[in-house]
Amino acid sequence: MSYTGLSHEQRAIMLKAAGAADIDNLFSDIPKEIQTDCISGLPEPLSEIEIEKEMNLIGLNNTEYRTIFTGGGAYNHYIPxxxxxxxxxxxxxxxxxxxxxxxxxxxxxxxxxxxxxxxxxxxxxxxxxxxxxxxxxxxxxxxxxxxxxxxxxxxxxxxxxxxxxxxxxxxxxxxxxxxxxxxxxxxxxxxxxxxxxxxxxxxxxxxxxxxxxxxxxxxxxxxxxxxxxxxxxxxxxxxxxxxxxxxxxxxxxxxxxxxxxxxxxxxxxxxxxxxxxxxxxxxxxxxxxxxxxxxxxxxxxxxxxxxxxxxxxxxxxxxxxxxxxxxxxxxxxxxxxxxxxxxGVKLSSLAQLNHNTASYLKNKLTATGIKSVHDNTPFFNEFVIKPRDINRYIFEFRKRGINPGIEIGRWYDDYNGCLLVCATEMISQSDVDEYCDILKEASL
Amino acid sequence: MNVELIFEKSDSGQNNYKLPEWKGPSSSIIPPGYIRTGINLPDCSEPAVVRHYNNLSKMNFGVDNGMYPLGSCTMKYNPKINERISGKKIYSSIHPFAGEESSQGVLRILFEFSEYLCRITGLGGFTLSPAAGSHGELTGVMVIKKYFESIGEKRSTILIPDSAHGTNPASVAMCGFNVKEVPSNSDGDVDFNKFMEMLDKDVAGMMLTCPNTLGLFDRNIIKIAEALHKNGSLFYGDGANLNALVGRVRFRDVGFDLMHINLHKTFSTPHGGGGPGSGPLGAADHLVKFLPVTIVIKDGERFGIDSDRPDSIGRVHSFYGNFSICLRAYIYIRMLGCDGLKDISDTAVLNANYLMSQLKNIFNLPINRKCMHEFILNDKGLPNGITTNDISKRILDYGFHSPTVYFPLLIHGAIMIEPTETESYESLQRFIDVMKTIRKECDAEPEKILGAPHNTPVKRVDTVLAAKKPVLKWGD
CATH class of the missing domain: 3.40.640.10 (Type I PLP-dependent aspartate aminotransferase-like (Major domain))
Incomplete structure (x- = not known):
């Protein structure tokens, strides 16, 4: 594939007008010893049809979670x-x-x-x-x-x-x-x-x-x-x-x-x-x-x-x-x-929806026995919990197509084994219910 | 006609955008003192919003509208397939903290893309963290600082030619180095004798744009590299203009130790009206260990993020850089291959030299030698007090974007023209005709030039007033 569009005839006319015998002549300011003919080691060029198929295949190696409770500076909000x-x-x-x-x-x-x-x-x-x-x-x-x-x-x-x-x-x-x-x-x-x-x-x-x-x-x-x-x-x-x-x-x-x-x-x-x-x-x-x-x-x-x-x-x-x-x-x-x-003006309601969903999740988790680490501290749509076994917790959720949050012990020693959980407007009430059902189902 | 703003279309009760209704229990422990009391955003219907921005878009000129010969900026065609693929949810919905297991496809692309950049430039390793060319530069200067710290040497000067991008000296200053400006000679190369006089043991490095901002390949470049290295200094290549040399020269062979590239200029990512860009930084083998953290590595068939980099300068981006921009560039490289990439520079340089040959007898050409991907005219000898600015405004009237004007600073009244490789013979021809017409108007109808533009969505904009009485938001 190429996005240039000059014919051979046009190239010849242009070279002549530019006073160059051939295309190499235009690069004559570059010392010979550092000129190269080609880049080695790149894959063979693909057509548009082939690249789209190839990229679809590569994409399969990513996991598209059906529900995302992950925030930490990057948030899964709806894009109109x-x-x-x-x-x-x-x-x-x-x-x-x-x-x-x-x-x-x-x-x-x-x-x-x-x-x-x-x-x-x-x-x-x-x-x-x-x-x-x-x-x-x-x-x-x-x-x-x-x-x-x-x-x-x-x-x-x-x-x-x-x-x-x-x-x-x-x-x-x-x-x-x-x-x-x-x-x-x-x-x-x-x-x-x-x-x-x-x-x-x-x-x-x-x-x-x-x-x-x-x-x-x-x-x-x-x-x-x-x-x-x-x-x-x-x-x-x-x-x-x-x-x-x-x-x-x-x-x-x-x-x-x-x-x-x-x-x-x-x-x-x-x-x-x-x-x-x-x-x-x-x-x-x-x-x-x-x-x-x-x-x-x-x-x-x-x-x-x-x-x-x-x-x-x-x-x-x-x-x-x-x-x-x-x-x-x-x-x-x-x-x-x-x-x-x-x-526009609905941003307040949208933010409120985030907060309601996250509050509901927090309360429901508390009821299930997983307490928020800072239970009485005001939060917006994210909070920290401490599951009994964080690795198994993350594993069980991901197995079910849900990304349950971010393990934050890697940054904070005093939050070892803790998970940062986020609920945006993309999480419905039934998604929260499912989240808490999994806790029981997998005895987390 | 005034350019309208969305705020002027707002009226209470027009917004009927529906949100999901929360039916669960609601309880909040946020103290009332923290809660916002009002929201000052537009109140408009969806159709009104769409119409507003569609109408605004019509007041914009993009590469898809016509030739955009903005020198030093490389406004070339942005392939549509890049947009389609990067918009697929399998790429766009991946969270930066999804974990290595869940993002193997993304990591593979980042890994292979870095490898391709190494092969194209001959450098030993790349970081994809920098979010723009200027950010890549800053990261590069940090690497220079770290390198001298690591060998326990105190050097405080960086040499920069007078033809350099303004970002070069600004990046250097942010890292606490002093800038010394090296003059160019009348042929547009670095004045080698002056350079040698300035080169002493305090010089940490030199930043050179290659090809330089005059659109020329510096013929002393190998001598400069050797002198710097002999002096223990590093050679930083501003690789913004890689699009003139891809497939023709490998930058490591020139002697560059570090180099950033701007993905939009060589690898066709859209400029977006001013970003998002991406400015990967490459380093020669001995400097790779200093590159920022979050380098993607391959272990067997698995891709991972290397965070154990004790010599690294540290982190320079919230996450891993502008992934979706790198993705577009990756697709472009996979589609073009070796020959296609070489065709970029060959055609860009041919288009520029052809255009120069046709325009040099119409406008003054301050430096007359073969150019690379761009060349510079100026306003010397124009009649009736007509300046570069006037010419640039008149070009807009004919359905072209203007060239870059008044840059580089060392050419008085510079008009910097970069056609890029994706312009057709026909559009070059039309541009030449327009420039001829404009030159005739300078003599015959100067008022048309001095009052230009006439056919644009707004007339000549008063930028002096904007700066004198800054109004930076609606209602001020």
Whole structure:
């Protein structure tokens, strides 16, 4: 297969016009000793018919679970048909970053809508046009904080997603700032220890709410610790759906909110592509990394949109830029805007449905003898349980086509043998009943 | 006409989207103080939402609408079969924590894809974690830092030619290195003598885009590689432009120790209006151990994720990178094979050289030598105060996207043209005709150029106003 379309005659005309005897001649600037004739070791090319069959076969080696109770930063929410339909329009997915606004108003308006919707949900003034993913948006948010107050110590809660903390650690090593972890107390960030760890060098405090264990942090209390000091409170929201039910962290005093928007209309896709974002108070505007779409006028005086404040960015400012980030995650931001337009005001009910289902599951598990580890702590749609034998537990469920949750002992010694269980709107009441029936059936 | 926003179509009670009704018991222990009191999102019917976004899409120009000669960005055709296969639930519904047993198909693709990239570039190993080219670069600079830490040497400078992508110096700065800019000579190659003067024991490495952003293959490249290696420095290749060389040169043979590639440019993944991208980073054998965690390995017939990587720089992505983008690129490689991949670079370079030969007598060509996949014109000698920006806006009127303008910075008023290999002879011809017409208009009807565009969904957009009075959300 090939997607080029020049005939032999056309190639000959073009070579002649370009003053080249043959195609090799066009590559004559390349020293002979490093030229090669062919790539060895690639499989034989396939036709379209063959590749589709081949990919169907390879796909059979994946397990498509009929019910998914797995979350932990990637959530199995329903994707309305409208979202796929719109993002499959090639005017959207085959366009580039909107450098020429006159022919990119579709992308720009959708990003502007995205910025508006996310700002509204997080309760803050400004939001960028999206970033690679949740973890890198957290690292970028922390660096934005460092650029703002010039301090280089960062306190991060152990309730923040373990992978996000690992990414932050990598960026901290590279960018030469210090990370101190705040321990958990009963499944929530230890408030007193946080207070003890803050000093004049603390750039920011990072919590995640709901945290990795599913528990909702008391953002407001943490915002009181930072108060009027220069220390910045950053709240990460990894399960975006929670914003439908819970107050935006900005409303509760966080100065920066960052997070993941996969939940708003984007497939699991084995972890990517997803998209992150940073929302912040407007004082952070000039320090913000990533693209921003802004409103303006065209030469006829009509409203139009354009990428703006580009003097923050790498292609202008080079090594003095606010980040090296070049693109946003345009198509994911578009999907999110479409999703939030369609679900719209019903997002509250949808989030409530998640919470009801998860609460029902938790109570029913308790009744079956498997208690939630943090029984009295508020949660959204995820919580931690401790089965008697985790390996057998996971095995028995998977055997029945159900993915029962994530074993979290690999990240937390004190949660050895524990399972993080999630229930979204994809789980019906009868799915929960089946889940609990299996407990009896397999004597778990 | 104003571009409309979904918020302006919203009115209370229009949203009739039905959700499953919860019939079970409901109990909640969330304190009332945590609960949101209102939700400020659109209230629209499904048909209204669909119509809104369809109408917005018509204000966008994509590769499927016409030629998109945006230099340095490689806007080529995105095969539809990639979209169909990557949308299949057997791929799209796999959870990143599904476990190795449940994701053998996904892991096989990631493993084989890395292997293919090694064969194409000659490098020893690849990480697929970086979510974009710029992210790959940043990861690469981290590897350079880690390498010098591992041998206990303190080096703090990275050399970058003045023709480099802006992301290069920005990535370097994020890792605490100093940037020193190496000038180019008048032929567009790195000024080798200046480079040698700047090369000292503080130089950790050099980042060079190959072919460079002038669309040229640097003829001193082997000498540069040898000098760097002799100095104990690493050679980083910005492989964004691999599409000019795939099947012609293996990057390891050039002497690169590290290199990222942008999957959309060579391997046809869609750009999506600004991502999601994917920027795998390759490393020569001696640097593979420093690559980020989550490398897929094969043990007998089983695929697994290697998390025991003590020398690794650590994690750089929430999960494993943009799997579904890698999946598209994998499909593309499997369909093209060796010959098909070589045809990419051959045809891309032929198209660019042909276009250059036809346009160089119409607009000024600052560097006149054979180009690779792209070339640069500029606005030198245009009459009536017409600038590059004006030309780019007038091109839009004729149903083409504009070339990249004002980049690279070292060419004044650059107009950077990259036709890509998927443009037909007929569309190149049409582009040449349009450029000829525009050049005539510059003399005969300058007002048409200065007031352009005229036929686009909106007229010339005031970007200065956007920056002067930032309005970043509706209602501000």
């Amino acid at each position: 048909a409208v979202v796929d339909e719109i993002s499959a329009r090639s005017e959207f997915y085959t366009s580039y970053t909107p450098y020429q606004p006159e022919v990119s108003q579709g992308t720009l308006a959708a990003i502007f809508e995205f910025q508006t919707m996310i700002s509204s949900l997080t309760g803050l003034d400004i939001t960028n046009a999206s970033m690679y993913d949740g973890a890198t948006s957290l690292a970028e948010a922390v660096m934005m904080g460092i650029r703002t107050n010039g301090r280089r110590k960062v306190l991060v809660s152990r309730g923040v997603h373990p992978n996000y903390r690992q990414v932050l650690k990598t960026y901290a090593w590279a960018g030469d700032f210090d990370i101190v972890e705040i321990p958990l107390e009963k499944g929530l960030t230890d408030f007193e220890k946080t207070r003890g760890l803050i000093d004049d060098h603390t750039s920011s405090i990072i919590i995640q709410s709901p945290n990795f264990l599913g528990n909702i942090e008391d953002t407001k209390s943490f915002s009181k610790i930072t108060g009027n000091s220069e220390t910045i409170l950053i709240t990460a929201v990894v399960e975006a759906m929670s914003l439908g039910l819970l107050k935006g962290p900005g409303e509760l005093g966080a100065s920066i909110v960052c997070g993941e928007i996969q939940s708003f209309g984007n497939p699991l896709n084995f972890g990517g592509p997803y998209a992150g974002y940073i929302s912040a108070k407007k004082d952070f505007l000039r320090k913000m990394p990533g693209r921003l779409a802004g409103q303006t006028l065209d030469s006829s005086g009509n409203r139009a949109f354009a990428l703006t404040l580009q003097t923050r960015e790498q292609h202008i400012r080079r090594e003095k830029a606010t980040s090296n980030i070049c693109t946003n995650q345009g198509l994911i931001a578009l999907r999110t805007a479409v999703y939030l337009s369609l679900i």
